[in-house]
Amino acid sequence: MVNYQERLSRTFAALVDPTRRAILARLEREGGASVSALAEPFAIKLPAVMKHLDVLDDAGLIRRSKVGRTVTVELRPGPVREAMDWLRRYERFWSRSLDRLTAYAESKETEARKRKP
């Protein structure tokens, strides 16, 4: 069994490559696509696209199914949600930073008002 930290590492590693991100973005827009349709917009050859799909599959980000001679690729949102949840803590940090900034600005304003006669 792959543990939580290993899954996170695999997900982030899969997301490092811009071609893999473009594949995921397209699957998100279109719901699913054949391997040959996915390969079309890229300047890279089909075997290179297949390798990227292997990485995405190993990370659990896509699911491939074969009907006849056509391999269809679909998104699997689970691991991406785990990565999102991990990143969410920084959103909390960001909100706290903004809160502190607002509190600081308000205290300065109150001070300035007190100083005025």
Add this chain to the structure above:
Amino acid sequence: MVNYQERLSRTFAALVDPTRRAILARLEREGGASVSALAEPFAIKLPAVMKHLDVLDDAGLIRRSKVGRTVTVELRPGPVREAMDWLRRYERFWSRSLDRLTAYAESKETEARKRKP
């Protein structure tokens, strides 16, 4: 200037390593820490920690400042927010999948009810 796609790649690459994620998580909890304090809980040597900090700094995820002989490390939330925004589309996909599932379940229920005398 580093463009958007390059920044995303750097951010995700920085997040692949569990030690770097642990450093970021600690900075998020504590707001800031000295390099030596950050290195303490890890079984790795200080130069290895420094290398991880270089990667985080290059990706724009942390800021280092030196006062006397102490280097303090702080989080910079900008690039993480960009990565979050990129991942958010999958949250939309996930919600749509759930919506479709709910709609399907409801239509089956209605069908079953119609069939009953």
